[in-house]
Amino acid sequence: MSCEQFEEQVSAYIDHELRDEETEILFRHLGNCVSCRKAMTVALDLRSGLRDQAPLLAPEELDEKVMSMARSRQLWMPDRVAVPVTMWQRRISMRVPAVAAAMFILLFGGFFASSLWLGPNDSAANAKVQTVYITTLPAVEVRGYTP
Amino acid sequence: MQPATDEQLVDRIRKEGSLAFTPLYHRYKHRVYAYCYRLLRHPQNAEDAAQETFLKIHRSLHQLDSSASLQAWIFTIARNEAFTILRRMKPSEDLENITDDVWDDETPLERVVARERSEILQHCLGLLRPAYREILILREYEQLSYTEIARVTNLSESAVKSALFKARKSMGKKLETILKGKNNELRAI
Numbered sequence A: 001m002s003c004e005q006f007e008e009q010v011s012a013y014i015d016h017e018l019r020d021e022e023t024e025i026l027f028r029h030l031g032n033c034v035s036c037r038k039a040m041t042v043a044l045d046l047r048s049g050l051r052d053q054a055p056l057l058a059p060e061e062l063d064e065k066v067m068s069m070a071r072s073r074q075l076w077m078p079d080r081v082a083v084p085v086t087m088w089q090r091r092i093s094m095r096v097p098a099v100a101a102a103m104f105i106l107l108f109g110g111f112f113a114s115s116l117w118l119g120p121n122d123s124a125a126n127a128k129v130q131t132v133y134i135t136t137l138p139a140v141e142v143r144g145y146t147p
Numbered sequence B: 001m002q003p004a005t006d007e008q009l010v011d012r013i014r015k016e017g018s019l020a021f022t023p024l025y026h027r028y029k030h031r032v033y034a035y036c037y038r039l040l041r042h043p044q045n046a047e048d049a050a051q052e053t054f055l056k057i058h059r060s061l062h063q064l065d066s067s068a069s070l071q072a073w074i075f076t077i078a079r080n081e082a083f084t085i086l087r088r089m090k091p092s093e094d095l096e097n098i099t100d101d102v103w104d105d106e107t108p109l110e111r112v113v114a115r116e117r118s119e120i121l122q123h124c125l126g127l128l129r130p131a132y133r134e135i136l137i138l139r140e141y142e143q144l145s146y147t148e149i150a151r152v153t154n155l156s157e158s159a160v161k162s163a164l165f166k167a168r169k170s171m172g173k174k175l176e177t178i179l180k181g182k183n184n185e186l187r188a189i
């Protein structure tokens, strides 16, 4: 192996990309070769010099631009929308007609049932919020009481 | 809650789709911006490239292969956006021209002497040919593995290994030339 090839191994060594046996061969050569040792020093100096810099931080305006883009995309093209509803203890996944039916029952049935059967000690604090994933509807929040 | 690792973040993306975008954005915004900035050397263009990158990420989160490296995927997108902007940049905005202006004109010696070592290194990085500069940025700043760099740049791993070696060698030579030149100037006083 020529010094040129060993220098390439030096570069891979400092990147932790050499196998054990390759590392052993490299270090045997380094023991006898001043110029390859110098290549190692230069590569390590370059690394510490480049990494030893103040971090480049994204400008704050980027937050607003990106998050408003994400919000508007989420609103108009939601891939999966979380709908917090009550009276449901597990995650379900349904198609739109089923969701529409379920929403109707939840909205009116839940409201009606709660007004009929909830005792005086029931409070909003007892309400359990549950997440339901649907595929195409925008976010709707339904609040009610656990029966 | 912010996911502590990329694996946790990928897991969240798999479960929640684009609802997991916010933690991803906050985890990667500085790195993506810095990467674009170092490639483009232009704050506004870097911001535009970063914004476009996150827009693409938001759009294609569902395509993320959860077994692949998240950071390699993100930097592949960022690289495409930065290169699109780089192609649109006027020659006068191009990096090579900017550095030529800064360095090859007669720079007042005091300014050069006052330069931090890291600034000189930055300058040398800017003088490298784009392919070398890019690969050094991915390795030294973003600390991607050879496998990840190969994925981002569409090179083989052995080509990455060879390019990194050449990039370092070229950078070492440029640095040596600059430092020698400055020493001669100092001796001439």
Ligand SMILES: [Zn+2]
Residues within 6 Å of the ligand: A002, A003, A004, A006, A029, A033, A034, A035, A036, A037
């Ligand atoms: Zn040697």
